[in-house]
Amino acid sequence: KNQVEQSPQSLIILEGKNCTLQCNYTVSPFSNLRWYKQDTGRGPVSLTIMTFSENTKSNGRYTATLDADTKQSSLHITASQLSDSASYICVVSAGQDTGNQFYFGTGTSLTVIP
Amino acid sequence: NAGVTQTPKFQVLKTGQSMTLQCAQDMNHNSMYWYRQDPGMGLRLIYYSASEGTTDKGEVPNGYNVSRLNKREFSLRLESAAPSQTSVYFCASNKDAPYEQYFGPGTRLTVT
Numbered sequence: 001k002n003q004v005e006q007s008p009q010s011l012i013i014l015e016g017k018n019c020t021l022q023c024n025y026t027v028s029p030f031s032n033l034r035w036y037k038q039d040t041g042r043g044p045v046s047l048t049i050m051t052f053s054e055n056t057k058s059n060g061r062y063t064a065t066l067d068a069d070t071k072q073s074s075l076h077i078t079a080s081q082l083s084d085s086a087s088y089i090c091v092v093s094a095g096q097d098t099g100n101q102f103y104f105g106t107g108t109s110l111t112v113i114p
Numbered sequence: 115n116a117g118v119t120q121t122p123k124f125q126v127l128k129t130g131q132s133m134t135l136q137c138a139q140d141m142n143h144n145s146m147y148w149y150r151q152d153p154g155m156g157l158r159l160i161y162y163s164a165s166e167g168t169t170d171k172g173e174v175p176n177g178y179n180v181s182r183l184n185k186r187e188f189s190l191r192l193e194s195a196a197p198s199q200t201s202v203y204f205c206a207s208n209k210d211a212p213y214e215q216y217f218g219p220g221t222r223l224t225v226t
Contacts (some may be wrong), residue, residue: 005157043118043204043217058170088163089213093143102215103154 002027004092006105013112017080021108023073023090031093033063033102038087038107047075047088052071080112116140117207118218126224127195135190135221137205145208146188147172149213150178157177157204163188195225 005040013019025033032051036044048057048064050073057064061078077084090105121136129170133196139146159172163182177199179191188207192199205218 038218041220043206043219044215045217046214049214102159104158106154107154 002092004089004090004103004105006088006108008060008108008111010056011111013080013110015080015082015112015114018040019080019110021075021076021077021090021110023075023092025073025090025092025103027071027092027094029037029095030068030096031095033064033066033073033093035062035073036089036091037114039088044089048095060094077110080110082091082112082114083091085110085112118170118171118207118216120203120221122221123219124222127192128226129196131195132191132193133195134192135205135223136187136188137189137204137218139205139207139216140186141207141209141216142185143207143209143216144185145226146182147206147208148178148188149204150174150189150199151204151220152182160190167213169210192223195223197225199223201226207209 007022015066019090034049035047038044044045047062050057050066063076066073087107087109092103118139125220141223147162148160151157158174161180163169166185201225206215208215
């Protein structure tokens, strides 16, 4: 069964600290993996997209890694800011990226406190 | 360039009432989607449209209908609302490879 699991479910960190969010998937055949940030009351916004051949991609203070062999991805946030407080969603696409082949994790809720 | 827009932002319905959620994108994307998001669950696909004139069911289509009016607009209709349809609804669209999805701001629907 195609699934995407994220951990932890929630996380609280102090401003300025780093953190790492995890995503494990069993989706096959793998096409790409994306991380989204969803602020409260808003729609998800893409942070990174990685294909099979990419194992690291950065977007400012966000760095995503992908290990296609173990089917794991992580999102590392450096020097966290209060504005990083949000839900982070991992999405894995299978096959041809058609509409019914996106698999969503339930998200990690990150709270950054002063 | 507004991206993906949705109307209304909030709606309260009584059981049995009908309504249409509107979605439009100005990015010339072929594919458009409707999702619902419930607490503790990932986004679930209701319907999608790979191109103008085509629509297909997703994971949770029961109780919904869609119309791809033209390339820009994709509407979602609830014919007879039920409390189980209380949710946040997101419209999304994506460009071709690498298929990055762009989401609208969401419609918060409560059915009493």
